[in-house]
Every structure is written in structure tokens, then in C-alpha cells.
Amino acid sequence: MLQTTPEDSRWSEALAWLAVVATTAMTALAGWVHRPLRDEAGNVITDNLAWIVFGVVAIVVIGGLLETLGRSVVSWVSGQLGL
Numbered sequence: 626m627l628q629t630t631p632e633d634s635r636w637s638e639a640l641a642w643l644a645v646v647a648t649t650a651m652t653a654l655a656g657w658v659h660r661p662l663r664d665e666a667g668n669v670i671t672d673n674l675a676w677i678v679f680g681v682v683a684i685v686v687i688g689g690l691l692e693t694l695g696r697s698v699v700s701w702v703s704g705q706l707g708l
Contacts, residue, residue, distance in 0.1 A: 636689075636692065636693050637693065639689070640686075640689045640690070640693060643685065643686065643689060644686065647682045647685075647686065650678070650682070651678070651679065651682065654675055654678060655675070
């Protein structure tokens with residue numbers, strides 16, 4: 626059975642702010658990427674940069690979630706999966 630521990634509210638607040646910043650950045654980037662261009666030569670580079678930014682944001686959010694969940698939950702899930 627999992628033991629409950631008091632969580633630090635700063636992690637939850639920081640994760641919420643990170644989600645807001647990431648969403649705002651991705652919205653701005655999407656608007657910038659999808660504007661009509663006269664020359665489409667740089668479009669592939671811009672698309673690749675957008676995917677790189679999205680990947681970095683996803684890794685940061687997943688890492689924050691794992692840190693928030695704590696090691697006890699991760700070890701419990703690993704035990705349930707037999708890893």
C-alpha cells in the first residue's frame with residue numbers, strides 16, 4: 626500500500642506555471658509557423674524547430690510529473706508491471 630506524504634505545494638504551482646508558459650509558447654510558435662510565406666524554402670527548418678521545441682517541453686513536463694508523483698508511486702507501478 627502506498628504511504629501518503631505531505632506534498633510541497635511549490636511543485637504543483639511550478640508545474641502549473643510551466644504548463645501555462647509552454648502552452649503560450651506553443652500557441653505563439655504555431656501562429657508564427659503557420660503564417661503565409663512567399664518563399665517556402667525555410668518551411669522545413671521551421672517545422673523541425675517546432676517539433677524540437679515541442680519535444681523539449683514534453684520531456685520537461687514528463688520529468689516534472691515524475692518528480693511530483695514521487696519515487697514511491699513510480700516504484701509501485703514498476704512492481705505492478707514486473708519491471
